[in-house]
Every structure is written in C-alpha cells, then in structure tokens.
Amino acid sequence: MxxxxxFRSVLAAYFDTEEExxxxxxxxxxLNIYVPDxxxxxxxxxxxxxxxxxxxxxVAYSDRNDGTVLFFNGDSVQGLxxxxxxxxPLLLVKGNERLHKKSSLTRGADAGYGxxxxxxxxxxxxxxKEIDGYLIYRV
Numbered sequence: 001m002x003x004x005x006x007f008r009s010v011l012a013a014y015f016d017t018e019e020e021x022x023x024x025x026x027x028x029x030x031l032n033i034y035v036p037d038x039x040x041x042x043x044x045x046x047x048x049x050x051x052x053x054x055x056x057x058x059v060a061y062s063d064r065n066d067g068t069v070l071f072f073n074g075d076s077v078q079g080l081x082x083x084x085x086x087x088x089p090l091l092l093v094k095g096n097e098r099l100h101k102k103s104s105l106t107r108g109a110d111a112g113y114g115x116x117x118x119x120x121x122x123x124x125x126x127x128x129k130e131i132d133g134y135l136i137y138r139v
Contacts, residue, residue: 007033029115030096041085051089058090068092098123 002010008021015021024031038046059071068080070090080086099116118124 028095029101030099031093032096033091033093035089036092038085038089044085044087046087046089056089058086058088059093 012018012021035048035051037048038044057073067082069076070078070080070086098118098120100119102115102117121127
C-alpha cells in the first residue's frame with residue numbers, strides 16, 4: 001500500500017461514489033477484510049509481504065454455516081471445508097465475531113472503542129491479565 005494511504009482510501013477508489021462505500025460501511029459495520037498469515041503452517045510461505053497482488057487476487061468469503069467460498073476475478077470457483085488451508089494467498093471477507101455494535105442502551109465510557117464493544121473481556125488485549133486459576137482477565 002502506498003505510504004500515507006489508508007485501506008479505506010484504497011477501497012474507495014474502486015467505487016463510483018463515496019456514498020456506495022458509506023452504504024456498505026453502514027450495512028456491514030463489523031465487516032473484516034484481511035490477508036491471513038498462512039506461514040504458521042509448515043511449508044506455506046504466504047502472507048501480505050510475499051503476495052504478488054498484481055498477479056493473484058483471490059477472495060474468500062467465510063459463511064458460519066457453509067464453510068468458505070473462493071472467488072477469482074469475481075466468480076465463485078470452489079469452496080474450502082473448515083479444516084482446509086488454501087495453498088495460495090487470499091483476502092478473507094467476513095464479519096467480526098469478537099465485537100458487537102453497541103445499541104443506544106449499552107453505550108457508555110469505555111476504552112476508546114467508540115460504537116463497538118468486545119463480546120467478551122477475553123478478546124480485549126488492553127485489559128490487565130490476572131491469573132488465579134479461575135479468572136484470567138480482570139474487568
């Protein structure tokens with residue numbers, strides 16, 4: 001990515017109007033788009049640094065019920081079972097299962113997450129850890 005550009009500004013360049021991107025952001029506030037680091041699996045050296053995006057841009061959409069669907073050039077080409085690891089780089093598009101959007105009833109002062117909150121303190125890395133055999137995160 002070019003220095004000084006945000007991921008959002010790069011995405012915005014692919015829309016005809018800013019309003020199109022804003023509509024998606026409003027409809028899917030917990031949408032995640034990321035490149036998984038597959039180098040944790042033996043023999044696979046695939047991550048954001050080694051990916052040649054000029055040559056390959058597959059996208060994966062994760063559905064909680066049906067596994068993962070793969071797209072190449074906008075066409076669905078195959079699926080992956082939950083226990084399969086792709087042997088190529090891809091963008092993973094899915095909802096964030098660790099956060100929820102706060103309602104007007106649950107908003108309040110928090111650790112700077114704005115309209116979002118972790119569904120469980122275990123996902124909040126800013127909390128101090130307290131280990132006593134039962135409680136890992138002190139809220």
